[in-house]
Amino acid sequence: MPAKTLYDKIWDAHVVSTEPDGTCLLYIDRHLVHEVTSAQAFEGLRINQRKVRRPELTLAVVDHNVPTTDRSKGIDDPDSKLQIDTLRDNTEEFGVEYYNEQDIRQGIVHVIGPEQGFTLPGTTVVCGDSHTATHGAFGALAHGIGTSEVEHVLASQTLLQNKSKNMLVNVTGKLAPGITAKDLTLAIIATTGTAGGTGHVIEYSGEAIRTLSMEGRMTLCNMAIEGGARAGMVAPDEITFAYLKGRPKSPKGDDWDNAVEYWKTLHSDEGAHFDTVIEIDATTIAPIVTWGTSPEDAIAITENVPDPKNFQDEHKQSAAKRSLEYMGLTAGTPLTEIKIDKVFIGSCTNSRIEDLREVAKIVEGNKTAAHVNAMVVPGSGLVKAQAEKEGIAEILIQAGFDWREPGCSMCLGMNPDRLQPGERCASTSNRNFEGRQGSGGRTHLMSPAMAAAAAITGRLTDIRTLQKTEAPV
Amino acid sequence: MRALKELTGVAAPMPMINVDTDMIIPKQYLKTIKRTGLGKGLFHEMRYNKDGSDNEDFVLNKEAYREAKILITGDNFGCGSSREHAAWAIEDFGIRCVIAPSFSDIFYNNAFKNGMLLIRLPQDQIDDLTEQAEYGANAQFSIDLETQTVTAPDGKTHRFEIDEFRKHCLLNGLDEIALTLDKDASISSFEQSKNNEHRWLTPAG
Ligand code: SF4
Numbered sequence: 034m035p036a037k038t039l040y041d042k043i044w045d046a047h048v049v050s051t052e053p054d055g056t057c058l059l060y061i062d063r064h065l066v067h068e069v070t071s072a073q074a075f076e077g078l079r080i081n082q083r084k085v086r087r088p089e090l091t092l093a094v095v096d097h098n099v100p101t102t103d104r105s106k107g108i109d110d111p112d113s114k115l116q117i118d119t120l121r122d123n124t125e126e127f128g129v130e131y132y133n134e135q136d137i138r139q140g141i142v143h144v145i146g147p148e149q150g151f152t153l154p155g156t157t158v159v160c161g162d163s164h165t166a167t168h169g170a171f172g173a174l175a176h177g178i179g180t181s182e183v184e185h186v187l188a189s190q191t192l193l194q195n196k197s198k199n200m201l202v203n204v205t206g207k208l209a210p211g212i213t214a215k216d217l218t219l220a221i222i223a224t225t226g227t228a229g230g231t232g233h234v235i236e237y238s239g240e241a242i243r244t245l246s247m248e249g250r251m252t253l254c255n256m257a258i259e260g261g262a263r264a265g266m267v268a269p270d271e272i273t274f275a276y277l278k279g280r281p282k283s284p285k286g287d288d289w290d291n292a293v294e295y296w297k298t299l300h301s302d303e304g305a306h307f308d309t310v311i312e313i314d315a316t317t318i319a320p321i322v323t324w325g326t327s328p329e330d331a332i333a334i335t336e337n338v339p340d341p342k343n344f345q346d347e348h349k350q351s352a353a354k355r356s357l358e359y360m361g362l363t364a365g366t367p368l369t370e371i372k373i374d375k376v377f378i379g380s381c382t383n384s385r386i387e388d389l390r391e392v393a394k395i396v397e398g399n400k401t402a403a404h405v406n407a408m409v410v411p412g413s414g415l416v417k418a419q420a421e422k423e424g425i426a427e428i429l430i431q432a433g434f435d436w437r438e439p440g441c442s443m444c445l446g447m448n449p450d451r452l453q454p455g456e457r458c459a460s461t462s463n464r465n466f467e468g469r470q471g472s473g474g475r476t477h478l479m480s481p482a483m484a485a486a487a488a489i490t491g492r493l494t495d496i497r498t499l500q501k502t503e504a505p506v
Numbered sequence: 507m508r509a510l511k512e513l514t515g516v517a518a519p520m521p522m523i524n525v526d527t528d529m530i531i532p533k534q535y536l537k538t539i540k541r542t543g544l545g546k547g548l549f550h551e552m553r554y555n556k557d558g559s560d561n562e563d564f565v566l567n568k569e570a571y572r573e574a575k576i577l578i579t580g581d582n583f584g585c586g587s588s589r590e591h592a593a594w595a596i597e598d599f600g601i602r603c604v605i606a607p608s609f610s611d612i613f614y615n616n617a618f619k620n621g622m623l624l625i626r627l628p629q630d631q632i633d634d635l636t637e638q639a640e641y642g643a644n645a646q647f648s649i650d651l652e653t654q655t656v657t658a659p660d661g662k663t664h665r666f667e668i669d670e671f672r673k674h675c676l677l678n679g680l681d682e683i684a685l686t687l688d689k690d691a692s693i694s695s696f697e698q699s700k701n702n703e704h705r706w707l708t709p710a711g
Contacts, residue, residue, distance in 0.1 A: 049696045050689060054670035058686060060696055062707055070589065072539035081683070086693075089709060098537070112537035119539050151709060163588040163612060179590035179616035180541075181682075189686045191693060195669060197611075227524055228582035231608055261585065263611045284706035292706035327524050348523045348580060445587075447533045466528040466586060468551055 036302035038199045039268050040234045043174040043299070047157050049191055059194045061186050062156035063173075066093040066129065067142045068120040069447070070161030074184035075123040086190040088128040092151050095120055095134050096141045100448050101410050101437035104134045113448065127187070140413020140439040143167040143381035147251065148413055150280025154269035154296040159186055164381050164463065165264075166257040170250035171277070172269035172299050174234070177258065197263045198308040200233035201301075204241040206316040211496045213391070214249035215383060215461070215480035217241065218256040219321040221313060223331040230262030233309060236301060237267050241315035247276040248387035255382045256463050259328040268300040320496050322368060323465050323478040325356035330465070332368070334483070334495045340364035359467055360475050361455065368493050371477070375458040376401070376488040377470070378434075378481055379410030380444035383461035386419050388481040393425040395485040395499070401433035402491030408435040408450070410442040434488070446471045459487035508621035509679030513603055514648040515575030518565045519639035525579060526586035527613065531595040544591055545598030566599070570642030576603045576649070578632065578639050584613025593617045603649055605656065607632055618672055621679065623651060625666045635664070651677055 037045070049058040071093070078085070085091060098113040108114045117134065124131035132139040138149065143164050146152040152168040158175035159165060161183040168175035178192065186192055202221055222229075235257050237250075245253065250267045257265025267273075274293055277283045284292045319333035330353075332339070341353035341364065357364065362371070378384070378392055389411065401407045409429055411417035417439055420426050426436050443450040444462040452458055452474025461484050462469075465476040477493060486494040535547035553564045560567045566574065577596070583606040584592060593616040596604065604617070605625040617624050627635070638645050638659050645659040651673060656664045675682060686693075701707060 050692050052671045056669060056671040058689065058693075060693070060700070063709075069536050073541050073590075076539070077683075083683070083687075110537075116537055116539060149711075153706070156707070161588055161590075163586065165588075177588035177612050179588055179593070179612060179619065181590060181616065181619035185683050185686065188683050189693060190697070191686060193671075193682060193686070227585055228608055228610075231582070231611065261582065261610065281711040282709040285710050288706040288710075291704070295704065295706075327526075348521070352523055445533055447536060464526075464528070464586065466526045468532055469528050472532070472551070 036305040038301040038305040038307065039172065039236050039266060039299055040174065040199055041305070043155055043157065044196055046155070055195060057194050057196065058191045059157060061159055061190055061192055062090060063146070063151060063158040064091045064186050065142045065146050065158070065160035065165070066091060066183070067097055067160070067162060068095050068116045069097045070180050071123065071183055072116060072119045073180045074187055075127065077184040078127070078187060083188045085127045085129060085187045090190065091129045091187070092146070093120060093124045093129050093131040094139055094142050094145055097441045097445065097447050099134045099440040101440050101442045101450055104438060137414035137418065140416065141381045141384065141441055143255065144385060144412030144416065147171065147247070148280070148415055150277055150283030153277065153283070153292070154273060155299050159192060163258045164255050166262070167251050167255040167381055169254040169257065169264050169266035170247060171273055172266055172296065174264055174266065176264040197234045198232055199306065200230060200235045200262065200309040200311070201307040202235050202237050202311045202313065204237065204239040204313045204315050206240060206314055207244065208241055208315045208318060211482065212318050212320060213480040213482060214245055214252040216318055216321045217315065218253045219323070219328070219331040219478065220318045222256060222260045222328050223321070224313065225260050225311060227259060227327055227329045228261045230257065230260040233262050235260070235262045235265040237265060242267055243270065246387060247272060248385045251385065252382055256328065259463055269296045320480065320483050322483065322493055324360065324362060324368065325353065326359055326465055326467050327352070327356070328463065328465060328478065330356060331478070334368050334493060336368060338362045338364050338366045338368065369495060371493045372457070372491060373405060373459045373477070373487055373493065374456045375452060376405060376407035376484050377443045377458055377460040377462065378408070378484050379412070379442050380462035381412065382463045383481045384410060384412030384416065386416050388461065389416070389420045389425050392481045392485040393428045395482055396432040396434070396489060397428050399432055399489045401488045405488055405491050407433065407488040408437055408443070410437040411439045413439050443470050445469060459484045459493065507619065507675070507679050507681060510602060510621055510623055510651060510676050512648065512650050513575055513623070514646060516571060516573060516643055516645065517576035517578050517635070517639040517647045518571040518574035519636045520565055520577060520579040521636050523580035524582045524585055527584060527589050527592040528586055530584065530592040531589065535595070536589060536591055541594050542598060544595035545600070548595040548599045573600065575601055576605065576647055577601050578635050579604065579606045581607045583609050585610040588612045590616045593620045593622060597622055605632065605635065618676060619682070621676065623649065623676060625656060627664055627666055631664050
């Protein structure tokens, strides 16, 4: 048998049929659904009198639109309410399991899939959301799809796909203390560019990846899409199995044993062919923040705001100029002198329990800067409950953070949580596009630790210096 | 899906890289439960002034390009979110073809599902086409999907590549879901053999 990559193996195990030009009909094992990209798909089913082929492989949750304040009295915004009610009605009509805004299992779609054990190694996972790449952390082939494809999957449990190329991102060495999966994933995008992964599925490997927790791997794969890749994945191992064991929807008994046996075969074979290989030395990675309006505008916190003149071609130069104007920054300013107004800790990139523990460690005994408004939005109701049990919530509240109900929140500002024009935010989310967190809002992407540090000092801060000066001796 | 064989019209030049889906259609338009009517929100931030009036400097607000059917733009167009609203908005505005050096994968798929044609051409050819598109309303482009060519106002033709299956669906306006459901028997037998081999694939609980 020819040597195969992890992606080849999962792909081959899911091909139902192949068109003469190579387009494949791929079987889909897991389909996650949320309120923003599904209404038109269910409508399409209704118009054509089609059913959901396998409702038990579909899981729906509301996340993008929900307010993060008390929801027991209903939802004010009429458009949000309509979209949420529509999802409730559609899941009822088509027999799909649904976590509504009152359910403790509710949360960001990419947090709850793994949390429930719905996401499993070796499966194909899709969702009408680009950050579906997150689930690749489990060694699943997971990617975002559009609404027409959501309809296609609901109706047929398959998707028409062309196979992508294989890309290997091999990260050697270990991350230094204080450096997290977020810094790593930003560093990778800074290396490849936002289009560097286009047409590829990335497998992340190497020592730095193997030692990452599942939360860290999810953060890493979450941003594969920001590097343009169709999906990102990490081969499953004991860390993966330990995370999944005993979760509500994980296999049980014999099924579990059989599953693990199979999952252990899911790795790239020795000598498997990768179309593109990138080597990254983990030991050289510093804490990273973005300065511009594209995730590839990511540099070490020790650097200065770059000068557009120094970019290689005219397209990049004009993009950089536009970015600086939008961000209200001057070339040459040290990043650590940039003052912030808001801090957002949340999103499917960094809102899991490990992220919140990290934040609590840094803010414990400190206070947020007087001019800073900081909020924490847990990824799910279960994460929130866990953080409250561990005393994390209390630490954060004492430090002056606003402690919220779970959802996407200010990652994209579809609910009332938004930046005002000109406001500058230290954010643990994944996109710094113009207007992403609110029209005219300015986003700097970073790790939860770095965002926590910024909340305390009121400006972008190198977490390593903060630890030196403020950690108890 | 609407078929597309040929298209002739004005092309709007928009030489920007990394045009993301938040730029194409911002979040306030995502609260709809319909596919139609999104054209008014297309490129909202760039297209309208703060008071809601048209920004006269934006390409699609210029007289020559208000009826543009083609958009010529930069690398990595449509990156970012999977929102199909981006494709719906472009199509609703009246643009059925976008030409760029590269597109994000998800946007590329979404556009074709909505009867749009996306054409990838190398940067030097894009630069050439952009320059010609800047001549405005007199610069008519024509696109022929059958022969896979773009004919520019200067008469030069540029050949592009496209997957056979995609081309076939677009030329004939085929409903992909119906095509797939015709394969129901193969899907069922695939499902059965997989479930026998891997019982764990059915979620517990
Ligand atoms: S948290 Fe942000 S990126 Fe993640 S699914 Fe929600 S809106 Fe998308």
